[in-house]
Amino acid sequence: MDKGTKIYEGKAKIMYATDQADLVIQYFKDDATAFNAAKKGTITRKGVMNNKISSKIFEFLAFHGIPTHFEKYLSEREMLVKKVAIVPVEVVVRNRAAGSLCRLMGVKEGTTFASPILEFCYKRDDLGDPLINESHILAFQLATAAEIATIKEYTLKINDLLSKFFKNLALELIDFKLEFGRYKGAIILADEISPDTCRLWEIGTGKKLDKDRFRHNLGDIEEAYQEVLNRVSK
Ligand code: TMP
Numbered sequence: 343m344d345k346g347t348k349i350y351e352g353k354a355k356i357m358y359a360t361d362q363a364d365l366v367i368q369y370f371k372d373d374a375t376a377f378n379a380a381k382k383g384t385i386t387r388k389g390v391m392n393n394k395i396s397s398k399i400f401e402f403l404a405f406h407g408i409p410t411h412f413e414k415y416l417s418e419r420e421m422l423v424k425k426v427a428i429v430p431v432e433v434v435v436r437n438r439a440a441g442s443l444c445r446l447m448g449v450k451e452g453t454t455f456a457s458p459i460l461e462f463c464y465k466r467d468d469l470g471d472p473l474i475n476e477s478h479i480l481a482f483q484l485a486t487a488a489e490i491a492t493i494k495e496y497t498l499k500i501n502d503l504l505s506k507f508f509k510n511l512a513l514e515l516i517d518f519k520l521e522f523g524r525y526k527g528a529i530i531l532a533d534e535i536s537p538d539t540c541r542l543w544e545i546g547t548g549k550k551l552d553k554d555r556f557r558h559n560l561g562d563i564e565e566a567y568q569e570v571l572n573r574v575s576k
Pocket of ligand 1: 434471517519538
């Protein structure tokens, strides 16, 4: 697969064209940002670990009937993916309170809920990815009603699948963020699923094995990502 020109560079990944019009290469960087890029740094070999973790998770989800952009693992930092038009809405699922939800609702980290929480954010770095609802999505034509229904259906199924997947690895899926894309008229899962985009707490110890170690300077950042990779690879 020939790597062509750079199409897009984001905070953690770069997309490259290939010799096939409907496929692109997703390259994972070591760059890390937090708090809408107010905090910047690098996490050594994060790109390698997130590429492997995301590849495993996309394979698992595809096996369980979720359409994804994942085609194949190419090299340490590269995966081949379908070329989608990203829906400019970030979808967050929360199973326990952490991060911005604690500020939003005035609850302590770790608080449990009666049911999972589904949130939408407008994917706009210049606005700080603000929290929005379905009415904003429809009014600004970010997605159609049918697309929102599909996204919600996939998201709740992914939460069930991934919560069980991680529980088997003695990890609790606290929350996570998904992005979807349009491909040949259908909605498919895109972007990545990794310790950058999930909160994962070790069952028993409560140790945080995700990007919160970087966000809050908790140390052992690389070790945490490696620990998740070790478990996901089992
Ligand atoms: P939050 O508590 O900061 O809103 O984050 C919720 C989840 O979404 C958490 O697992 C981290 C993930 N996330 C991203 O993947 N990208 C982002 O830009 C943000 C803010 C959160």
